[in-house]
Amino acid sequence: MASLPPSSPRPWDYNPSSWSQRLRIAAIAMIAVVIALYLGFYQWRLIPTVWDPIFGDGTKNVLDSEVSHQITGWIRLPDAILGVFAYVSDIVFALAGSERRWQDRPWLVILFGIDVIPLGIVSIILVVLQGIAVKFWCFLCLITALVSLILIVLAYDEVISSCIYLIEIKKRGSWKTLWLAFWGYPSLVALEAGEATLQKRKRKK
Amino acid sequence: MWARIIEIFIGIWLIISHFLFQTSGFDDLIAGGFIILFASLSFVDRLNKMHLCHIFPTGWLLYLSYSYPTPYLPFFMQNYILSALNVLMFAIIPSHASDHPRPWKKFLKNLESRSKD
Numbered sequence: 282m283a284s285l286p287p288s289s290p291r292p293w294d295y296n297p298s299s300w301s302q303r304l305r306i307a308a309i310a311m312i313a314v315v316i317a318l319y320l321g322f323y324q325w326r327l328i329p330t331v332w333d334p335i336f337g338d339g340t341k342n343v344l345d346s347e348v349s350h351q352i353t354g355w356i357r358l359p360d361a362i363l364g365v366f367a368y369v370s371d372i373v374f375a376l377a378g379s380e381r382r383w384q385d386r387p388w389l390v391i392l393f394g395i396d397v398i399p400l401g402i403v404s405i406i407l408v409v410l411q412g413i414a415v416k417f418w419c420f421l422c423l424i425t426a427l428v429s430l431i432l433i434v435l436a437y438d439e440v441i442s443s444c445i446y447l448i449e450i451k452k453r454g455s456w457k458t459l460w461l462a463f464w465g466y467p468s469l470v471a472l473e474a475g476e477a478t479l480q481k482r483k484r485k486k
Numbered sequence: 487m488w489a490r491i492i493e494i495f496i497g498i499w500l501i502i503s504h505f506l507f508q509t510s511g512f513d514d515l516i517a518g519g520f521i522i523l524f525a526s527l528s529f530v531d532r533l534n535k536m537h538l539c540h541i542f543p544t545g546w547l548l549y550l551s552y553s554y555p556t557p558y559l560p561f562f563m564q565n566y567i568l569s570a571l572n573v574l575m576f577a578i579i580p581s582h583a584s585d586h587p588r589p590w591k592k593f594l595k596n597l598e599s600r601s602k603d
Binding site for chain 1: 551552558563568578579584586591597
């Protein structure tokens with residue numbers, strides 16, 4: 282056993298760290314990158330107008346709103362461009378790591394989870410608040426919020442498996458072992474915990 | 487090593503953008519040069535964590551941008567922020583990220599050789 286083979290951790294009957302799972306997340310995040318970049322181009326005035334088939338000038342009004350200008354003043358970038366960066370980071374963190382990263386790099390999975398889940402929820406809330414605070418709706422912003430929601434659904438499984446693995450380590454070892462395993466350092470305890478994360482699922486079968 | 491290759495491209499972009507935006511200072515040229523240097527050194531086996539040094543040139547670019555007096559930045563400064571944030575994001579990704587971490591590989595190899603004995 283010179284390497285950890287790709288396997289399905291609890292509670293799933295598939296491997297959430299497999300390339301097929303992660304490439305799917307990256308492909309969906311790419312849709313949001315393109316949309317956010319398009320909106321950012323308008324905010325940079327590289328394009329004269331912005332397309333909105335449902336709310337007419339709604340998208341323009343949202344992108345040119347006082348709230349948007351205020352956010353631009355704080356972050357020093359158009360808010361749509363910050364969105365591009367956020368979705369690109371989803372892609373980058375989805376693509377990094379081995380097919381066993383839930384065990385060999387839990388920190389990467391947790392970072393990916395933080396990037397997709399809480400930040401995704403915040404972005405969805407912000408988009409919904411647009412209608413209340415700015416009094417206009419932006420069709421493409423709603424699409425990106427929907428993409429964020431889909432990404433959360435697709436990404437949470439891997440985070441759960443990593444958390445189960447870390448809990449298994451804590452059951453068997455000290456906080457120090459857990460800390461080291463979190464950062465990708467191996468130990469017999471970490472190896473056993475990884476096997477237990479797989480074995481219990483097998484026993485159920 | 488894909489993250490390192492992208493960092494090198496961003497470093498090259500920073501150098502090109504100096505001429506594209508016709509900036510007066512040399513901060514982008516210097517930062518771009520250091521980013522290329524650190525990313526390239528990460529290809530050397532013993533220096534494979536050099537990409538973590540990206541925090542210095544990117545920190546400088548972010549400092550320049552966020553200490554700028556007006557909140558609405560010129561394009562070249564926004565380019566500093568975007569390039570710096572992207573390099574920092576890629577710097578988090580380990581070299582040989584698609585493989586098991588080195589300590590795991592070494593550990594499994596030791597276990598295997600012990601079980602053979």
